[in-house]
Amino acid sequence: MKTEHNPNIDELLVKSMLDEASVAEQIEIKQWLLDDDDNQRYFEHFELIWNESKRFARTSTVDENAAWERFKARTTAKERETEVLPMYPKPVFRILRMVAMVLMTAGVGWLSYIFATRSSSxxxxxxxxxxxxxxxxxxxxxxxxxxxxxxxxxxxxxxxxxxxxxxxxxxxxxxxxxxxxxxxxxxxxxxxxxxxxxxxxxxxxxxxxxxxxxxxxxxxxxxxxxxxxxxxxxxxxxxxxxxxxxxTADEFHNYYRTRRLFCDGTPLWRLVEILNEAYEADIVIGNERLRNLPINTTFDQNSLESILGVVSETLSLKVEQHGDQIVLK
The missing domain is CATH 2.60.120.1440 (Jelly Rolls)
Incomplete structure (x- = not known):
């Protein structure tokens, strides 16, 4: 998971939850989310427990230790109830303890004041x-x-x-x-x-x-x-x-909604660009003379293999697989 390479991510996520993250920090968080699917699951888990902390803080007492023990018990029970939440014990519980202790300080901290006075709307x-x-x-x-x-x-x-x-x-x-x-x-x-x-x-x-x-x-x-x-x-x-x-040169911005790729004189390089994005593929054009060859067809909910098969026949080119990379030549 990418969090090992970004030791400050927990701090950045806390700032984001408080709407205190700068533009640069927001960009860093967004890039971290895009880097790895586990990061997205980590964020969702983090956000869930953060919201639980806020709700719990509204009814907590001044006895912080007892409140923390109750909170840990609730969190453990939640993890037993569902298997879709990934387990990140060390960083999450370190942050949970920090968040919970701040929120449970009997309303003295400004965070508790905000959470208590902000309406649900x-x-x-x-x-x-x-x-x-x-x-x-x-x-x-x-x-x-x-x-x-x-x-x-x-x-x-x-x-x-x-x-x-x-x-x-x-x-x-x-x-x-x-x-x-x-x-x-x-x-x-x-x-x-x-x-x-x-x-x-x-x-x-x-x-x-x-x-x-x-x-x-x-x-x-x-x-x-x-x-x-x-x-x-x-x-x-x-x-x-x-x-x-x-x-707008084409309608490729619609592909994720319609699952349709409409090519009307579309150069091969542009189709390859959108295929790499849509299918998370690594397709390269191995011969420069192929880059601007036009394609006139519509791919409607086709698999990547099917699309490349049509391209191969239409433009009389070869499709070669080299590991994870696909080469057109």
Whole structure:
């Protein structure tokens, strides 16, 4: 598990739970989650016990030792009830003890004050897709579809003048119209603003990309702002923080929702790029002259093997397997 290589991850997760993590720390946490599936399970376990700690703190007494023993007993019982929670005894219980002791200090700490005074409607909910895509309905009726290894956080109720959510990874939004209360998505240092439309937001280590299907979407950073309409996209490059606007070249952003890859004169290099992403494969083009060969077909819920078979026949090329790598030549 990757936590062995990041000894500060528990501290970063605590800061994230308290909404105190800086932008750089949020990026570090997000990258850690993407590095390994075990990290995602560790985070879900950590978040579950953190929330249990908050709930338990509201009814705890000043007797911290007795409270801690009761908390350990409850945690042990929870682990016996379900087998889906991974066991990380040393780091988790070290953090649990720190969290519990802080939360159980009879209301003296500011954390206890916040947890006691915050109404349930202000609590942030987080849903994560894990290794499968996930579709859910938000409190306002908007529908979100999360790609694999993505998550979204939002309040139980959208109060105030805006509907604010936070995104990690990639998601497609079908936002319920409400001109009086704009829908705002925060993803790293990019803000996406709409009142009612459908669009895709994708964030990775290199860029943040927004592609519109219907309506008008405003994409903004601290220094730049653009409006995009259907079949347009806005991309913010992380290396330079520059934003660029353009026309959507293909419909590959839909693959995780439709399971369909529509190729219309698509160059081989672009199809390989999306196949590597969609199937977590390692496909390389072994001959430079093949890169721009066009493909005109639709792959509808096909396996990777089936797709490569069609590509091989269509373009008269060979598909060779070298360990985990697939070479087209």
């Amino acid at each position: 202000d609590e942030m909910l987080t849903i994560s897709s894990g290794m499968q895509t996930l579709t859910d309905t938000l409190p306002d009726g908007s529908v979100v579809t999360l790609n694999r290894k993505s998550s979204i956080s939002f309040p139980q109720d959208f109060k105030g003048k805006t509907r604010d959510v936070r995104l990690i990874g990639e998601a497609f939004f079908d936002v319920k119209p409400d001109k009086s209360k704009p829908f705002l998505i925060s993803v790293n240092d990019v803000t996406v603003k709409v009142v009612g439309t459908s669009f895709n937001v994708k964030d990775n280590a290199e860029k943040t990309e927004v592609i519109v299907e219907t309506g008008i979407v405003e994409v903004a950073t601290d220094t730049q702002k653009v409006r995009i309409t259907p079949r347009e996209e806005a991309t913010v490059l992380k290396a330079s923080s520059k934003m660029r606007k353009g026309i």
